[in-house]
Amino acid sequence: MSSAPLASGPQGPDALRPLLDTVLDALRDGRRARGGPLPAGGPDTVTARLRDALDEVLPDEGDPDALYTVVRALAEGSADPADPLCTAHLHGPPLAVATAADLAASALNPSLDSWDQAPAASALEALVTRALAQEVGLADALVTTGGTEANQLALLLAREAHGGGTQLVCGANAHHSLPRAAWLLGLPAPVVVPAPSGRLDPTALDEALTGLRRPLLVAATAGTTDAGLIDPLPEIAGLCGAHGARLHIDAAYGGGLVFSDRHRDRLAGLDRAHTVTLDLHKLGWQPVAAGLLAVRHPRDLAALAQRADYLNADDDTEAGLPDLLGRSLRTTRxxxxxxxxxxxxxxxxxxxxxxxxxxxxxxxxxxxxxxxRPGLELCDRSWPPDISTVLFRPVGATDDAVAAVRRQLLTDGEAVLGRARLDGRLWLKATFLNPGTRPADLAALLHLVEGNTPR
Known part of the structure; x- marks a missing residue:
């Protein structure tokens, strides 16, 4: 009998069950050893501890305790997005039910590049992606690794629909993946429109579009990475219509507001876009990765079509086997x-x-x-918060002091705060993605900042 049992097949569940207990024990023990939202000591300490636990990466003889040892070391040295004092990034704590489902995906190991590798998974993807696209007012959606890949796909579809001279126009608040995608795809250098309030300025956009030659692609943002701000989407959509510009909306962060009756009206105008980026490992509480690109016109997806006889031969497609190769830039998926x-x-x-x-x-x-708090200052853009990000800083602190407070909390393993530069100043950034956060946690976070601020 093999000493390395498989996760699938008739014996798969029985092989996995004791290993799951081992993993859960290692996660628990690593969390207890860490004690807080982040391992204390900084990068050198974390690296040394992991090196000691790993010892030899590829020993001559295998170690039957390696699963426990390595997982425990990883857990002890991890930032825990489920800790209420871990608020730096759009790095959410995954739901237990989603994580359990992800285990099934790993065990079954379908690959979505041909139907014969993923019969049920391909049908499931078609059903769910279209339902999610319809939720934001569009027609279909592709699964991506996250917002960066979705934004790149949006620019690729625009280029293929309108030509290599397509001009990207985006706000100074746009995600860095958009100008990088323009560079990767050989498009002209983007025209960057001012966003003095942290949101794209419609007047400046109108002026920019008036002076540009078509084809044009405007990229708006529903939930900026730095401050969680939402651009004025209805006004931007109206300007795109008036100027004959294609509209992409990067809603990687804010797209999850569509699930809320209370907050979904903040996304008014989303359904007027040609493409929309969504990212459910943010306000969807999924394990990474869970991105999507929703599209208004499914015909645009024809640009991704590829032929490989071993995956989507013409006669197989004509016989009714679904062609999955054109649903992504990736092959194995x-x-x-x-x-x-x-x-x-x-x-x-x-x-x-x-x-x-x-x-x-x-x-x-x-x-x-x-x-x-008299010793703290709230960024004007954070009152009230558009979504779940708040920018603040100690009153009278220099930018260097603000950065030092953040790094000290990281080094001590006490709290994980982000940083953002807005209005010419550096701010501490708290992004709340943990639904279990309580008022006492909020007060504790501020107490730590105040306690580490030089007097």
């Missing part, structure tokens, strides 16, 4: 849609909406708490 499907079915719109409402409420409570 895991069924990331499974965890999304399980989450949508388990929680429903109301359950997901409640999670969205909770994190938005936490951000508003935190912003109010900052305003009540």
């Amino acid at each position: 895991r069924p990331d849609i499974l965890k999304v499907a399980v989450t949508l079915k388990t929680l429903g719109r109301s359950g997901l909406g409640a999670l969205v409402d909770q994190v938005c409420s936490s951000a508003r409570q935190f912003a109010a708490l900052v305003r009540s």
